[in-house]
Amino acid sequence: MDLNQLIQTVQEQQQQLVSLTSEIENQLQAKDLAIEKLQGQLSSRRTNQGALSSSQVTPPQELVTTHQPDATQGSYASAARKGAQHRDPARTTKRRLAAGRMFQTTTTKGQQGYQYVYLAALVKSCALRHLFPCHWRHCILLHIPYVEEFLACMRKCEADHIENFQPLDPNNIADPKYADLAIEEREQLIYEFTNTRALQTLSFLRPLNVSGVGKYFVSAGWISQEELDIAVSEAIGRLAEKEPKKAKFLFKPTSHTPNNNPVHSFQVSLSLWNANGLRQSTVHDVLHHVQNTHVLLVTETWLTSGSFPTNWSQFHLYGSKVPGAFNRGSGGITAFVSPSCPFSVSQLPSYNAHTLSLKVGTLTVHCVYLPPPLSSDKVLSLLRSLPVTGDTILCGDFNARFGSLLGDTNANPRGTSLLPWLEESSFPFSMSL
Numbered sequence: 001m002d003l004n005q006l007i008q009t010v011q012e013q014q015q016q017l018v019s020l021t022s023e024i025e026n027q028l029q030a031k032d033l034a035i036e037k038l039q040g041q042l043s044s045r046r047t048n049q050g051a052l053s054s055s056q057v058t059p060p061q062e063l064v065t066t067h068q069p070d071a072t073q074g075s076y077a078s079a080a081r082k083g084a085q086h087r088d089p090a091r092t093t094k095r096r097l098a099a100g101r102m103f104q105t106t107t108t109k110g111q112q113g114y115q116y117v118y119l120a121a122l123v124k125s126c127a128l129r130h131l132f133p134c135h136w137r138h139c140i141l142l143h144i145p146y147v148e149e150f151l152a153c154m155r156k157c158e159a160d161h162i163e164n165f166q167p168l169d170p171n172n173i174a175d176p177k178y179a180d181l182a183i184e185e186r187e188q189l190i191y192e193f194t195n196t197r198a199l200q201t202l203s204f205l206r207p208l209n210v211s212g213v214g215k216y217f218v219s220a221g222w223i224s225q226e227e228l229d230i231a232v233s234e235a236i237g238r239l240a241e242k243e244p245k246k247a248k249f250l251f252k253p254t255s256h257t258p259n260n261n262p263v264h265s266f267q268v269s270l271s272l273w274n275a276n277g278l279r280q281s282t283v284h285d286v287l288h289h290v291q292n293t294h295v296l297l298v299t300e301t302w303l304t305s306g307s308f309p310t311n312w313s314q315f316h317l318y319g320s321k322v323p324g325a326f327n328r329g330s331g332g333i334t335a336f337v338s339p340s341c342p343f344s345v346s347q348l349p350s351y352n353a354h355t356l357s358l359k360v361g362t363l364t365v366h367c368v369y370l371p372p373p374l375s376s377d378k379v380l381s382l383l384r385s386l387p388v389t390g391d392t393i394l395c396g397d398f399n400a401r402f403g404s405l406l407g408d409t410n411a412n413p414r415g416t417s418l419l420p421w422l423e424e425s426s427f428p429f430s431m432s433l
Contacts (some may be wrong), residue, residue, distance in 0.1 A: 111145070112143075112212075113215065113216055114141055114142065114143060114144065114213045115142055116139045116142075117139070117161070118162035118165040119138040119139075119140065119159050119161060119162065120138070120159070120160035137162065137165065141201075141213065167190075167220075167222070168191060168194055168221065168222075168280075170189070173186055173193070185328065187279055191280035191309070195222055195223055195227075199223060199227060199231065201213070202214055203231070203234070205235070208235075208239070210235035211235075214228040218309070218310070221280075221284055225311040226307055226313070227307065268343075268363070269292060270293070270295050270360075270393065271290055272396070274298075274397045275298050275302075276300050277300065277302045278301040280308060283309060283310050287310055287312055293338060294337070294340075294343075295335055295338070295365070298333065298334045298335075299367065299397040301329075301333065301334045302319050302329035303319060303329060303334060304318050304320065304329040304332070311339060312336040312337055312338055313337040313339075314334055314336055315335040315345075315356065315358060316332070316333070316356070317332060317334075317355070317369075330371075331354075331369055331371060332369070333355075333368075335367065343360065343361035344359075345360050346358065348364070351387070352385055354368055354382055355382065355386060357386070363391050364387070364389060364391060364392045364393070365393045365395070366386050366393070367395050367396045368394070368398065370396070370398050370399055370400075370414075376414060379398075379414065379417070380418070388425065398418070399414060400414040400415035401415045402418075403415065
């Protein structure tokens with residue numbers, strides 16, 4: 001077929017389409033007219049029926065045509081009714097067991113809580129991988145009672161279970177731009193990554209699951225108790241916004257009276273430690289060795305923001321960042337309060353930039369860190385600014401050596417300058433080892 005024939009064929013087909021379109025438009029117009037006519041007749045009939053009804057005239061009997069229901073529709077409806085009434089034995093058993101767990105003891109239920117299970121991953125671009133900064137890993141959050149059942153299913157699939165994966169291991173940092181960081185900086189960085197992802201997980205969970213999962217995160221050292229308290233409060237807010245009646249029923253406000261027993265009715269235990277840099281990964285080990293301490297005061301934490309991963313309550317005097325050092329701080333004081341502490345502990349207003357002041361029952365505690373660059377006059381001014389009563393303890397790292405007065409072999413200028421202040425304040429004092 002040459003070009004002229006092709007053009008002629010296309011023109012003929014185009015003409016046919018135009019004719020067909022015109023015919024369809026005519027048919028639509030005719031149907032529109034028929035519909036308009038029928039609507040007019042229906043409106044007229046309704047008007048006549050209303051007039052006859054008002055005149056109490058019995059309308060003429062109309063022929064009523066009954067339509068038999070389609071057999072197919074009837075069979076579908078019948079099947080739907082049967083399906084709605086049918087009870088799935090497996091679902092019934094599952095519901096019965098779930099209801100029965102409400103009346104079981106903890107011994108029968110076994111260990112409760114949540115746990116991450118780590119599996120090998122062949123695909124690097126997997127969404128679950130982003131929970132932790134590590135390639136080739138899946139992490140799946142499960143109820144502890146179902147962990148073994150889940151792992152049994154995974155073994156049938158020949159999946160690789162990673163048993164000893166440690167999210168806080170600095171070697172999990174795969175980004176090459178962090179390869180040259182010191183080990184302390186990598187430990188801090190991996191904690192920040194893990195902490196951020198754990199808090200993000202809590203923000204996405206169902207509100208009623210936040211507390212249980214958060215306790216697992218606290219026990220693992222990924223978040224602090226204070227961060228969990230905030231996450232639970234936010235979860236309650238989300239539930240109250242979505243289901244206010246349910247939230248009001250589950251979280252009824254309770255009156256809480258703090259324990260303000262004076263410390264004199266208890267044997268109080270205060271401990272002091274100069275950390276020279278407290279790592280996030282070592283906090284659990286440190287607190288494990290001071291279980292009998294009510295309040296642990298730590299100087300030189302180097303903490304510049306946030307908190308440490310533990311269920312001990314914390315009060316902070318943050319340090320300052322070191323210029324030119326990645327995420328490195330200097331100074332800083334933290335007070336760790338044991339969950340078993342028998343009296344109330346609160347933070348007092350800051351009297352200066354180098355003192356963390358606490359109220360421990362009726363006792364006032366001033367913990368100071370006085371860095372070496374401070375002048376003697378500045379140090380004396382800071383110490384004299386602190387309110388002192390009969391129930392006051394002043395402790396910390398003074399960076400002062402008092403010589404034979406405290407059993408030291410040497411003295412330094414700061415220690416010498418503080419001797420007159422010690423005499424005028426009449427403080428009984430001792431040197432920490």
